[in-house]
Amino acid sequence: MTSETGVLDISYLKARRKEIDILLDKYLPPVEKYPHRLHEAMRYSVMAGGKRIRPILAMTAYEACGGKNPDLINPASCALEIVHTYSLIHDDLPCMDDDDLRRGMPTLHKKFDEATAVLAGDALHVLAFQLAAESGSIEVVKEFSQAIGTNGMLGGQMADVEAEGKVIDLEKIQYIHAHKTGALLRASVRIGGILAGVSKAELGKISLYGERIGLAFQIIDDILDIEGEQEKLGKQVGSDCRNQKATYPGVVGIEKARTEAHQLIDEAIDVSRSLNGNGEKFILIARYIGQRDR
Amino acid sequence: MTSETGVLDISYLKARRKEIDILLDKYLPPVEKYPHRLHEAMRYSVMAGGKRIRPILAMTAYEACGGKNPDLINPASCALEIVHTYSLIHDDLPCMDDDDLRRGMPTLHKKFDEATAVLAGDALHVLAFQLAAESGSIEVVKEFSQAIGTNGMLGGQMADVEAEGKVIDLEKIQYIHAHKTGALLRASVRIGGILAGVSKAELGKISLYGERIGLAFQIIDDILDIEGEQEKLGKQVGSDCRNQKATYPGVVGIEKARTEAHQLIDEAIDVSRSLNGNGEKFILIARYIGQRDR
Numbered sequence: 001m002t003s004e005t006g007v008l009d010i011s012y013l014k015a016r017r018k019e020i021d022i023l024l025d026k027y028l029p030p031v032e033k034y035p036h037r038l039h040e041a042m043r044y045s046v047m048a049g050g051k052r053i054r055p056i057l058a059m060t061a062y063e064a065c066g067g068k069n070p071d072l073i074n075p076a077s078c079a080l081e082i083v084h085t086y087s088l089i090h091d092d093l094p095c096m097d098d099d100d101l102r103r104g105m106p107t108l109h110k111k112f113d114e115a116t117a118v119l120a121g122d123a124l125h126v127l128a129f130q131l132a133a134e135s136g137s138i139e140v141v142k143e144f145s146q147a148i149g150t151n152g153m154l155g156g157q158m159a160d161v162e163a164e165g166k167v168i169d170l171e172k173i174q175y176i177h178a179h180k181t182g183a184l185l186r187a188s189v190r191i192g193g194i195l196a197g198v199s200k201a202e203l204g205k206i207s208l209y210g211e212r213i214g215l216a217f218q219i220i221d222d223i224l225d226i227e228g229e230q231e232k233l234g235k236q237v238g239s240d241c242r243n244q245k246a247t248y249p250g251v252v253g254i255e256k257a258r259t260e261a262h263q264l265i266d267e268a269i270d271v272s273r274s275l276n277g278n279g280e281k282f283i284l285i286a287r288y289i290g291q292r293d294r
Numbered sequence: 295m296t297s298e299t300g301v302l303d304i305s306y307l308k309a310r311r312k313e314i315d316i317l318l319d320k321y322l323p324p325v326e327k328y329p330h331r332l333h334e335a336m337r338y339s340v341m342a343g344g345k346r347i348r349p350i351l352a353m354t355a356y357e358a359c360g361g362k363n364p365d366l367i368n369p370a371s372c373a374l375e376i377v378h379t380y381s382l383i384h385d386d387l388p389c390m391d392d393d394d395l396r397r398g399m400p401t402l403h404k405k406f407d408e409a410t411a412v413l414a415g416d417a418l419h420v421l422a423f424q425l426a427a428e429s430g431s432i433e434v435v436k437e438f439s440q441a442i443g444t445n446g447m448l449g450g451q452m453a454d455v456e457a458e459g460k461v462i463d464l465e466k467i468q469y470i471h472a473h474k475t476g477a478l479l480r481a482s483v484r485i486g487g488i489l490a491g492v493s494k495a496e497l498g499k500i501s502l503y504g505e506r507i508g509l510a511f512q513i514i515d516d517i518l519d520i521e522g523e524q525e526k527l528g529k530q531v532g533s534d535c536r537n538q539k540a541t542y543p544g545v546v547g548i549e550k551a552r553t554e555a556h557q558l559i560d561e562a563i564d565v566s567r568s569l570n571g572n573g574e575k576f577i578l579i580a581r582y583i584g585q586r587d588r
Contacts, residue, residue, distance in 0.1 A: 029444055029445075035444060035453055035456070037456065038444055038449070039444060090412055090416060095407070095409045095412060115389045115390050115455050118384055118387060118390065118412070119384075119448055119455070122415075122416075122419065123444050123448045125416065125419055126439050126442050126448065127439075127444075129423045129435065129438075129439045130436065133432055133435040133439060136432060138427055138430060138431070138435070141423065141435055142428075144423075145421075145424035145427060149417060149421060150336075150420075150421075151323075154332065154417045154420065155332070158329040158332040159328075161409050161410075161413070
């Protein structure tokens with residue numbers, strides 16, 4: 001997994017990303033189809049790139065658990081990326097984080113307009129459920145809606161909005177991170193497992209893995225907002241501080257945040273080793289999240 | 295159905311509305327549960343009242359088609375009302391229609407704030423899918439997502455936004471109405487039929503009924519925005535005109551619009567008479583839509 005020089009071999013992630021980009025292009029409605037502007041806006045945001053970590057997690061979990069049908073896991077995996085994109089579009093709106101830059105390009109409401117950004121976010125939200133339903137599994141649709149509702153992602157977003165400019169404690173920032181980012185990452189591996197029909201015990205382990213990398217992912221995101229390079233990240237650095245956002249380093253300090261992120265990654269790797277299926281790829285993804293600089 | 299004095303007996307609709315209000319209260323997350331403000335906002339908009347025409351249509355269709363399990367049709371029916379509410383919340387936003395009044399009360403972004411309105415809309419959107427999934431039918435989830443995506447409701451909303459201030463033709467206004475309002479009303483009856491396992495032929499007739507009342511409903515909405523009483527409607531009249539919105543009377547004139555609405559209602563009644571199940575209630579709903587003044 002790691003070459004002799006210590007550099008992580010991410011060819012698996014690159015290949016998957018390519019595969020996912022092709023699938024997303026296939027699942028998004030064509031611009032030629034009416035209403036053109038709405039379809040154009042949806043594509044603008046989804047096809048702007050990104051790590052595609054959520055669909056990669058779902059596909060990896062599905063295959064590790066013995067799943068064999070790409071026609072079921074592909075739409076479900078892309079649903080996760082599409083819901084992530086919708087959440088970013090609404091998060092970037094002037095009444096929310098008011099961000100101008102995303103993945104090195106103008107945010108959707110800057111490139112188009114606010115009304116189109118609201119509707120394109122809504123349209124991606126529906127499309128995600130449409131694709132989740134294509135998996136043929138009502139359990140997947142349920143898992144999905146739990147992860148992104150007020151018990152999950154939206155609960156975290158609301159808490160994040162409410163925490164702005166306030167002094168918050170460790171418990172609150174953990175709630176925000178576990179819900180705003182963690183819930184969807186956890187659901188990504190779980191959906192792969194559920195669709196492959198994995199045992200309850202194994203699903204429990206997979207969920208634990210998802211929780212650990214989910215929290216680590218967001219802590220590292222916060223650190224990158226302080227120390228990262230704008231060029232690599234494709235978004236403004238320091239925006240959390242400017243917007244008086246609640247962040248992990250803001251609560252525990254940057255060194256402790258870094259230590260905790262690495263500890264979470266180590267725990268995720270330990271869980272990966274205890275899995276029945278091929279844990280190698282889970283380890284790779286955990287290491288990748290631990291090392292990322294964008 | 296109509297008493298000797300020609301007044302429509304709507305006790306069935308009133309009883310159903312009461313039943314639906316109790317169900318909605320049960321399905322909405324409690325305010326006591328964190329994040330309180332988000333749950334409060336969701337309840338504010340959903341429990342503000344309304345005709346509950348979409349869940350009534352779904353329940354009526356389900357029972358007329360022989361469906362017997364309230365545990366399946368109840369959540370699916372309420373999902374329709376909840377998605378309707380989310381669409382109104384986002385539609386009322388300053389970047390969209392910028393409305394201050396809805397059902398006689400301040401719109402959600404006026405009562406709370408814009409960020410909360412965006413998130414509460416999103417949260418109701420997820421909740422709707424969660425409830426649709428509780429029907430246990432993946433077909434229902436698919437029908438639902440088709441009706442509210444860019445091929446349905448959102449396509450109509452985008453076209454509506456784009457048409458503002460422009461001269462549009464009959465074809466365009468028909469597209470807007472059939473999609474923005476019609477698609478969800480059509481889906482309401484279809485979901486009842488699908489969940490009851492109705493035959494394809496019967497589902498075709500039900501769909502036709504849904505299309506006719508859907509278009510009539512929106513034409514009458516446009517007429518009420520010109521001629522209605524603000525007090526009864528609970529929203530500002532004349533707002534379409536002020537916002538330079540595309541309306542049916544604006545394209546064909548108010549008299550022709552009225553004639554067409556009545557013709558659509560008559561056609562819906564004709565279809566109701568050809569149904570296997572009890573068409574009486576379908577006729578009542580069509581008549582009610584034709585006569586409504588709010």
